[in-house]
Amino acid sequence: MRTRLAFMLVLLFVAGIVASSAAQAKDLMAGVARVEIRPPSGVSMAGFGARTGTSDGVLDYPQAKILVLEGKERAAALVTMDLAGIFPDGQTNAIRARVAKSCGIADVIFNCSHTHSGPTVEPESPLDWQKTAVEEIGAAIERAWNSRVPARFGLGQGSVFIGHNRLYLMADGNGKMLWRNETKMRTSPVDPTAMLLRVDRQDGTPLVIVVNYACHPVVLGPSNLKYSADYPGEMMRTVESSLPGGPMCMFLQGAAGDINPYYDKTPISENAVGLMQETGRKLGAEVLRVAKTIVTKPAPDSDIRISREILQFRGRWNKEKFMARFSNQTVSEAMRRRVERMFRGSYDAPVTLLLVNRDFAFVGVPAEIFVDYQIEIRERVPDFPILFGGYTNGNLAYVPTIKGAVDGGYGASETGSILEVGAGDKMIDKAVIQLGYWTGKLKSAPEAAKE
Numbered sequence: 001m002r003t004r005l006a007f008m009l010v011l012l013f014v015a016g017i018v019a020s021s022a023a024q025a026k027d028l029m030a031g032v033a034r035v036e037i038r039p040p041s042g043v044s045m046a047g048f049g050a051r052t053g054t055s056d057g058v059l060d061y062p063q064a065k066i067l068v069l070e071g072k073e074r075a076a077a078l079v080t081m082d083l084a085g086i087f088p089d090g091q092t093n094a095i096r097a098r099v100a101k102s103c104g105i106a107d108v109i110f111n112c113s114h115t116h117s118g119p120t121v122e123p124e125s126p127l128d129w130q131k132t133a134v135e136e137i138g139a140a141i142e143r144a145w146n147s148r149v150p151a152r153f154g155l156g157q158g159s160v161f162i163g164h165n166r167l168y169l170m171a172d173g174n175g176k177m178l179w180r181n182e183t184k185m186r187t188s189p190v191d192p193t194a195m196l197l198r199v200d201r202q203d204g205t206p207l208v209i210v211v212n213y214a215c216h217p218v219v220l221g222p223s224n225l226k227y228s229a230d231y232p233g234e235m236m237r238t239v240e241s242s243l244p245g246g247p248m249c250m251f252l253q254g255a256a257g258d259i260n261p262y263y264d265k266t267p268i269s270e271n272a273v274g275l276m277q278e279t280g281r282k283l284g285a286e287v288l289r290v291a292k293t294i295v296t297k298p299a300p301d302s303d304i305r306i307s308r309e310i311l312q313f314r315g316r317w318n319k320e321k322f323m324a325r326f327s328n329q330t331v332s333e334a335m336r337r338r339v340e341r342m343f344r345g346s347y348d349a350p351v352t353l354l355l356v357n358r359d360f361a362f363v364g365v366p367a368e369i370f371v372d373y374q375i376e377i378r379e380r381v382p383d384f385p386i387l388f389g390g391y392t393n394g395n396l397a398y399v400p401t402i403k404g405a406v407d408g409g410y411g412a413s414e415t416g417s418i419l420e421v422g423a424g425d426k427m428i429d430k431a432v433i434q435l436g437y438w439t440g441k442l443k444s445a446p447e448a449a450k451e
Contacts, residue, residue, distance in 0.1 A: 028299035031148030046084035047116025051222035071304035082229035214254030221265030234280025255374035366394025
């Protein structure tokens with residue numbers, strides 16, 4: 001009798017463990033939403049110092065698109081925006097606080113395409129359109145959360161050249177700026193990788209295609225005064241109109257710091273819109289080809305990890321030496337603000353990571369980082385696909401490689417590069433180390449000594 005009772009207690013104990021594990025297990029859930037960002041005409045446009053005049057119309061309104069992923073312990077949101085820069089910390093943190101309270105979302109990742117045909121994002125005194133956009137993005141994240149469904153996912157990788165490295169190193173070892181490259185001469189380094197994340201509903205119909213690619217959205221030049229997402233917008237329209245089920249397509253800008261499209265800064269009078277559409281459709285065709293080959297899989301007991309760690313960097317330049325060149329000039333208010341930005345003393349740089357089931361990772365940095373770093377991190381962490389985002393959770397200008405800073409050129413040795421030399425290496429090292437701990441390749445305790 002006692003033996004039978006003990007056996008029954010063991011069965012009940014085991015059943016309780018199984019039931020508890022089942023209660024904790026949770027399939028991946030996903031939801032999407034979008035919102036149009038509608039700045040009025042007459043607002044200054046971002047990106048080009050050579051542009052004169054303010055916006056006077058719309059080719060296509062900028063959009064913010066949202067993907068919410070929920071695992072067994074936490075949820076995260078990715079927000080991609082057709083803007084030149086991220087909203088200031090006060091506004092993005094307000095969105096994070098809102099959705100943490102209303103949805104329990106652990107963190108929100110913001111990435112912008114860096115289109116030069118969008119409105120200027122004011123960091124200190126947000127305009128009314130900016131305040132409205134922030135409010136609507138917060139509401140859209142809540143809609144995405146409320147619409148989430150059990151999901152499957154898969155990743156795929158394509159390759160397409162639509163641009164070139166604008167810091168062209170000539171045979172004699174000297175650097176040369178190659179802004180426009182209509183002959184499509186190959187330069188190096190360039191990463192032609194189009195990395196895709198496809199998220200499906202459980203029935204296999206696509207919910208969203210996230211496209212990660214690295215190239216400046218500057219086919220439309222400073223003569224364009226109409227809002228547009230540039231070539232990423234055309235790519236997304238191509239994908240959304242061509243796949244069954246009406247999936248949303250998101251563009252995740254990569255390490256585009258030194259990568260320009262072949263048809264850089266095309267004047268409106270020289271078929272700029274047509275060349276922008278051609279560029280976007282070329283990328284879109286490769287996205288469609290790859291998307292159709294991706295086989296998605298269920299994600300039972302899904303685990304999501306996310307971190308946003310702040311690194312601190314010194315400024316790069318000597319303020320006294322810089323200001324000496326203006327000793328006999330009147331410094332404008334715009335220059336004064338620029339100098340303040342360049343010589344703050346130290347800069348906070350959030351490095352953002354997301355890992356889903358050890359199946360794929362996202363790594364994001366708050367700058368126009370050079371493409372070498374995107375190539376490097378995928379080589380250093382070959383265990384799973386990595387979506388790499390420049391222009392993520394901050395606006396810290398250009399981050400060249402050490403070699404790029406030595407060779408010089410735009411974005412490498414001019415005022416647009418404000419962080420200490422080597423900042424990019426430290427960002428990538430931080431990401432590699434964190435992924436190493438998350439995947440168990442780096443240990444928190446030493447291994448036993450072996451003789």
